[in-house]
Amino acid sequence: MLALLVVMAIGVAGWLFNDWEPRLLPIRVIEVKGELHHYSSQLLQKTLTARLRGGLLTVDLLELKAAAEDLSWVGHASLRRVWPDRLEVEVEEYRPLARWNQDSLVTATGIVFKKGTGIVPEGLAQLEAEEPRAPEVVARYQEWREALRHIGHAITVLSVDSRGDWQVELAKGTRLRLGTDTVEERFARFIASAPQLEAAGHPLRVDLRYRNGFAVKWAPNVEPAVPTPNKDRPMQSGNRG
Template sequence: MAESTPDSVPAPSGPPPRSRLRAFLGLALLCAMVAAVWLFGYWEPRLLPIRVIEVEGELHHHSSRLLEKTIGERLRGGILTADLVDLKSAAEELAWVGRVSLRRVWPDRLQVRVEEHRPLARWNADRLVTAEGVVFHPGTGTIPAGLPVLEGDDSRAPEVVRQYLKWREDLMLAGHLIQVLTLDPRGDWRLELVMGTELRLGTGAIEERLARFIASAPQLEAAGQPLEVDLRYSNGFAVKWAPSAESPVPANTGRSKRSGNRG
């Protein structure tokens, strides 16, 4: 006689009630958090607005009012939610502005500390460069008069500035001022002095070559008006004189200018 088997019990369909409850609570919590964030973002600028933008620093080319206007137009949020990184970027977009720092001052003030660029020289045709080698565009018609001119690739601006500062001191001791300093793409250094003399230093041993000119400068000036002094020789230099100068006395460099190769 065949034994009867009990009917199989069907498995319950869907997640258990406890899992469904946890999922519902999680969704409700997420919705509550989103709503809280929205409400905070909506009410915070109204309840805790920034009422005062205080600009500090020695400003010459950008007034405090212009900076306040620039930051005010970019300002989003209140004292707690204002994006200081974005506001800093907005201030630094102004041509003469160098460094900017911002600080929240409770309950409704934003403190902005500004340092303007201080140009050391003109850079190439239409820009300026600071003593730190920072190149910036000052805007139309705002380049100060009377600055020396430094020329070169932007990536080498710090190097050109360092050489200018060093050579400026060295030449001032000899009674000369630099009008133009150029570093061309081949690495060739060239100086133009205020007195009208051009110095060709080449690519190597430039410190030694400049020292050679400084040591011989009194003798050269006593002999006439040098237009160009080519120092790209290992053991001497060549001089091109102004046409109006009297027959120059040969410069006593201690060596013939043909005794070395140019470079």
Template sequence: MGVRLRALLGILIFMALGGAGWLLQRWEPTLLPIRVIQVEGEMHHHSSQHLQDRLTERLHGGILTADLVDLKRAAEDLPWVGQASLRRVWPDTLRVQVQEYRPIARWGLDGLVTADGVVFRPQGGTIPSNLPMLEGDDKRAPEVTARYLKWRDALERIGHGIQRLSVDPRGDWRIELVSGAELRLGTISVEERLARYLKSASQLESAGRPLTVDLRYSNGFSVKWAPNADTRVRAHPDRVARVGNRG
């Protein structure tokens, strides 16, 4: 009899808990609703109201039963939102902390990239046209952005800006400057080759306007000049040379 009574008591407790859970799920949203969605963090591309509307559409349950994992996913599905965290604030508030992506450049034709090399592709034509262009395989985005930041600073010190930086599937690096000149760095020793250009840039510009500077030589480079440039500088061994093999 004792065993049966304990079994019966266990069944009754289980049923009571199940019933309480059912009642909680059914009545909790009415008794303890979420009345306020509070957004914290800078929102440059999506207003707080837009985010609040998005979360309201996905909100099911009250302050105790709302699915924060699903709501976090809904917030981070917005194209410019990099990270979101949510927490309940008693008695009726859902607090949302948002960090947006901060793009430093375009990535290909349809994407943007952050300084950490995170590529994201916003929908709806929201890509700023005034950012420089970086191109490469998505897997190389951290490497490309790191070199862009380093090379941008180096080139800015001599008065140049990067319009486009690309690396193709073979690992061939190219830089297009805001001035219109293209620097061909090749696949190896690209840091040394860029340093060679930085050292000689002022001398090249004193002679005319370079269109293409091919640095894929072991000890020098070749230059294609814009029309009417003074090509006499090409005969000067300290300024332009074609030495060694390209790579």
């Protein structure tokens, strides 16, 4: 009987504590730390306030952490109690490297996240692939972007389909077809030949799916400035592979 009374007393005390603690130790301030580039700290504060249950001692930090990280742009959040009435929230935000498929963004490490309602930086390239390939596509994009920058080109779209067929669209309007095999070698072949191509005219499509050469489709009404093979013919001999 005594044991039952003790258990009941503990239960009542717990109920009273949970009922009174938010009134005695209310959380009055949610302080957000960390660089927020696309969303304001007020939005995060509003999100956490809506999920706030309990006072400083009883608030569920794990629940609030999950609520913060549910926001598409938040990569990691950590929370801690600060006496007497404050929650401190540290946020690491995803920084987009490029657009990803139709409605997402991707970081420099290949993490894909939804863009939500935030402001997306202008001038981001479009990367298109199945999501498991994101780290590979991002790494290749960064490598190729630097190589192209040195010869005055920029990538607008980089894509690889389910068959592994790679294509690149450049800001000047040229499309590169790299195929599925030895794509690094084929890309390097374009880099080496780009000055010759630009001296000859305006290439719309460069098909590098040949073992030893490539085929070029020129812009209409532009005659090559130097002798070249017919359009859509390999500039060097070789079989496509």
